[in-house]
Amino acid sequence: MNQPTQTDVAQRAGVSRATVSYVINGLTDGKIPISDETRKRVLDAIEELGYEPDARAQALSSGKTNTIALIIPDLRNPHFSEFASGVEEAARAADYHFLLSSTTLISDEYAVDVFKDLVRRRFDGLILASHFILKSKESREILARIHKRGLPIVEFSDINNVDTISADYTEATKEVISHLVSLGHRRIGFVYGVGTGGYELGLDRLSSYEESLQAVGVALDPGLVIKCGPTIEDGYQGALKLLQRDPRPTAIIAINDLLAIGTMRAAGDLGMCIPDDLSIIGYDDIPMANYLLPRLTTVTKDTFTAGQTAFEILMARMQNPKLPRQFTKLPTKLIIRESTGRAPF
């Protein structure tokens, strides 16, 4: 691409390069050392040439990249694309460039590549929604290094010594359990996912599940907990296994809505009716959840807003690196819809 440069603009306007630079970003200061006539000539030249400043050169020269990076595990999971949209819009509103990468559910080396690639582009702040990449020693090192250099980071979990934003599922999961128990459920299955590198997702929800169950005096049955992969199909397979046990669970909790959808399908394939034969609950409240047949009971956390919030925390840290470490807990709430009902027997 051969975009026009400042020099082109300067020539066309018959001024020096520095003057062009002043016109472009000098007016932010109260001091405006440029005559109106000159300024107009420059602006006209910019307009005619379709000049846009080269952000790379600006960054190089000024030391400010004006860029934040976001790493998510999978672009195709609505939960994360929702989150990413929130971050993107907030970043753009604050005039930040936005680099989005997904580690995808491939391999650990892939994640390391993604990380390195990002580091090469340089950025002023990082939002990390991928626990995955922390599994590999190499990426942990990269992360530790940039963190030590003072690069602001907001993380979605609690692994490193950085600002943290996470959903607090404790209360909501307690609600989930008491909702189910009050409907007569006692055998409550749990489906959770494993990502790349064996990192387990939803352990927070799992422990809440166990605690809440014990709190209401229901004995734990390890056979009711299924660990599977992160895709819908994985959820489907996991639920299938769970439902073929005897006695089978009368309700299943899945750690996200995708897995819950797989679970719904599994129930359907076994000829069960939701919620009459089986109650199902997910987490995330993806937009689609409210349009499924039946509408999915789920735990919401307004993921789009979470993305915006993550950016705000990052922004605060970038502006003031000395801020004490921030822990942000997002509120979650059980949304009771149509996929839960009385226990069948």
Next chain:
Amino acid sequence: MNQPTQTDVAQRAGVSRATVSYVINGLTDGKIPISDETRKRVLDAIEELGYEPDARAQALSSGKTNTIALIIPDLRNPHFSEFASGVEEAARAADYHFLLSSTTLISDEYAVDVFKDLVRRRFDGLILASHFILKSKESREILARIHKRGLPIVEFSDINNVDTISADYTEATKEVISHLVSLGHRRIGFVYGVGTGGYELGLDRLSSYEESLQAVGVALDPGLVIKCGPTIEDGYQGALKLLQRDPRPTAIIAINDLLAIGTMRAAGDLGMCIPDDLSIIGYDDIPMANYLLPRLTTVTKDTFTAGQTAFEILMARMQNPKLPRQFTKLPTKLIIRESTGRAPF
């Protein structure tokens, strides 16, 4: 962020900056003018410092950004995130950086901003899956300008004089219609979306719908065609309207699976059973389509692969700008699942 620089590496290894540069990218040539001993010293220094070259400086200096950009309308539509994933993986495999932006379903000015932002970062090639932004005169100008400068572009439609990749829905839509007609349907509704700036999506499918219908001798009824927005909720509302007509359609075609899901929900809310009371067909075959209750009959086009293909076309163009203009038609296919059945009356 204060990453170490080439200079740091050079000092630590006790060599000049140029030598470091050679070690980093000189070995790709057959010519390796560096002694093994020196090379090792340099590589060690890189390792110890955790040095990663600054891609911006590299780009500035070499003139090659090694970056492609992708613009999609909405990150939250599984169809596009699928496509984006395909592009991202292909790009990464080819060692290209990848800039993803979504114009989101907001405003036209927003889209222009996105576009300008991208131009500032400079890139070697562009994949444009957002017709939206072409609606605004300003963005058309930007696009025309960078195109005139010889920047390779692959587009998802046929608007400009660039390489094009698009799905050919003609055959598949013909299949859709004959499938429905053979099941006894005569009143077949059609739900399509309108994006930002009034740009109409799915006009190709609409005209195929009309032609195919006439070809089998079914009279067109404009009242059976509903134009709505692009979200699930829009599809829901649109279908609701359609279904409250008298006589109501016995089948509905939605131009994408999201709208189809909204349609399914609308039917559900009106107490209709799918497919006994109403048949529904979508387009895109998003992963979820095969897990819905009932499984959605849809027209597939392997969107992930489409993303990879788009990148390959772009790559070919970048390597050889003189290539004749490429038109790539993606094959589509009707996948009959459970959401279509005999007409009820």
Next chain:
DNA sequence: TTGTAGGCGTTATCAC
């Protein structure tokens, strides 16, 4: 085999 020097498009610091 290695080092020197100029340039990529900016910004920022000086003089004029």
Next chain:
DNA sequence: GTGATAACGCCTACAA
């Protein structure tokens, strides 16, 4: 008010 000039981090002849 405006115009040189030195960085920024890297690449690439060309010289040593």
